[in-house]
Amino acid sequence: MKNLRPIHIVGNWKMNQTMHEISEFFIEMTKMKMELKCKAWIAPQALHIAILKEMAFTTGSIQVGAQNCAEVDSGALTGETSPLALADMGVEFVIIGHSERRTIYGEKNELLNQKVLNALKNDLKVIYCVGETLAEREANDTFKVIEEQLNVGLHNLPADKAHLVLIAYEPVWAIGTGKVASAEQAEEVHAFIRGKLEHLKDETVILYGGSVKPDNIDSLLRKDNIDGALVGGASLKAKDFRQLCSIASVI
Numbered sequence: 185m186k187n188l189r190p191i192h193i194v195g196n197w198k199m200n201q202t203m204h205e206i207s208e209f210f211i212e213m214t215k216m217k218m219e220l221k222c223k224a225w226i227a228p229q230a231l232h233i234a235i236l237k238e239m240a241f242t243t244g245s246i247q248v249g250a251q252n253c254a255e256v257d258s259g260a261l262t263g264e265t266s267p268l269a270l271a272d273m274g275v276e277f278v279i280i281g282h283s284e285r286r287t288i289y290g291e292k293n294e295l296l297n298q299k300v301l302n303a304l305k306n307d308l309k310v311i312y313c314v315g316e317t318l319a320e321r322e323a324n325d326t327f328k329v330i331e332e333q334l335n336v337g338l339h340n341l342p343a344d345k346a347h348l349v350l351i352a353y354e355p356v357w358a359i360g361t362g363k364v365a366s367a368e369q370a371e372e373v374h375a376f377i378r379g380k381l382e383h384l385k386d387e388t389v390i391l392y393g394g395s396v397k398p399d400n401i402d403s404l405l406r407k408d409n410i411d412g413a414l415v416g417g418a419s420l421k422a423k424d425f426r427q428l429c430s431i432a433s434v435i
């Protein structure tokens with residue numbers, strides 16, 4: 185079944201990169217002239233989406249997305265990003281429910297559900313993130329927490345939009361800490377998530393995120409239910425991002 189699902193390497197640049205660094209990234213990517221056999225996506229901060237779309241166009245194979253969007257299309261929401269505007273700009277995907285949005289900005293499953301449904305209404309692909317904290321894992325609550333995140337966050341998901349949804353499993357304790365979940369730990373949760381999906385069980389891409397690097401991605405991608413990676417730190421430099429994509433292209 186894994187071959188039904190293209191491998192995705194998604195760079196989440198978070199609140200990083202200057203214009204100079206972005207130019208360097210694309211100069212390096214263009215020099216490498218790599219034929220990508222995996223899907224390579226990047227989510228820069230909102231301010232850089234338009235310029236990245238132009239630069240990505242020249243490399244031909246990188247899709248550009250957003251790291252977050254509002255739960256409605258327009259209105260008096262200072263500082264928010266409209267999913268309608270994202271779709272209008274030709275943005276391909278949006279990350280919703282990243283653990284940094286959940287923990288730092290207090291976004292709850294109910295709000296995330298509104299965001300997911302509204303992004304889908306605008307035909308954006310959605311990477312919906314789930315994952316447990318260290319305290320939840322140690323209390324043996326991993327599956328309970330993730331089930332709740334899936335049940336509430338994907339409530340009322342229209343069957344005809346399910347093909348636009350990807351899931352990212354990101355154990356919070358592995359994000360930016362250098363502690364990657366073992367391939368076995370990740371696969372156990374990915375298989376659980378797949379079992380809980382109501383629509384498109386076999387077709388839905390499930391990414392792993394949390395300290396993914398060129399030297400640990402191979403064993404993760406070899407697992408049946410791990411279809412790619414959501415990568416923070418190691419997506420910022422073209423050399424690492426390219427290496428991740430090269431490894432993903434031969435799995």
Ligand SMILES: O=C[C@H](O)COP(=O)(O)O
Pocket residue numbers: 196282354358359360361362393394395396414415416417418
């Ligand atoms: O969205 C990406 C994740 O938060 C992982 O970040 P990281 O690769 O820097 O641990």
